[in-house]
Amino acid sequence: MKKLTKILYMNVALLILVGLLAGCGDNKNDSTSNSTQDNSVQESTDENTTETDESNSSSEEEKSESTTEDLEEQDTESSSSENSTEKDALSQYSSQEIEYARVWLQLGPNQELDELNVLHIPAGTPLNPDDETSLTYPEDVIQLAGSRLVDGSVTYSGNGDGTINVYNVPLRWDGQYPAGEEFYQELIDNTELVAIDTGDDEQVIKLIKLLKIQ
Numbered sequence: 001m002k003k004l005t006k007i008l009y010m011n012v013a014l015l016i017l018v019g020l021l022a023g024c025g026d027n028k029n030d031s032t033s034n035s036t037q038d039n040s041v042q043e044s045t046d047e048n049t050t051e052t053d054e055s056n057s058s059s060e061e062e063k064s065e066s067t068t069e070d071l072e073e074q075d076t077e078s079s080s081s082e083n084s085t086e087k088d089a090l091s092q093y094s095s096q097e098i099e100y101a102r103v104w105l106q107l108g109p110n111q112e113l114d115e116l117n118v119l120h121i122p123a124g125t126p127l128n129p130d131d132e133t134s135l136t137y138p139e140d141v142i143q144l145a146g147s148r149l150v151d152g153s154v155t156y157s158g159n160g161d162g163t164i165n166v167y168n169v170p171l172r173w174d175g176q177y178p179a180g181e182e183f184y185q186e187l188i189d190n191t192e193l194v195a196i197d198t199g200d201d202e203q204v205i206k207l208i209k210l211l212k213i214q
Contacts, residue, residue, distance in 0.1 A: 101207035109152030
């Protein structure tokens, strides 16, 4: 009987021990599960923080790009407006009037004029009408001159592409004549090709208002 009772006590103790071990295992699993959940929450928080930072950074970059584009558009509009204003300032004048003024502005010996005379000389006209040996202009030319000899002159033909052929002939011929055909041929052969600048619009308009076209 005592032996049976001892066996029963041993079995009860074994069951209690097994129960305790099982409880410890559950606690450990719970701890591991909690730790895993904490790590997941932390990772999720980190991801959200990273996404927020990236979103803010992207928003700032887009804002910066938008601001830069707005400034560039404003500069373009301002430049277009200025160019439009310049074109409008000359729009009331003919292309020929603008050409005469620009040529004189760039090549005229004297810019302080009372008037700017424009003389159209047709091809076949003698370079020097007072010399019987003078050769003739091979093309139509334009002679610009002030009202005084001291103002000088510019004689040229236009090429229609912003360049002109300048003839080195004086407004009034002085010297010994007849000069001979060779002299005049040299003047014709040595015309100078010159590209004409647009110049300052205010100065161009000032000269246009002095034009006297013959």
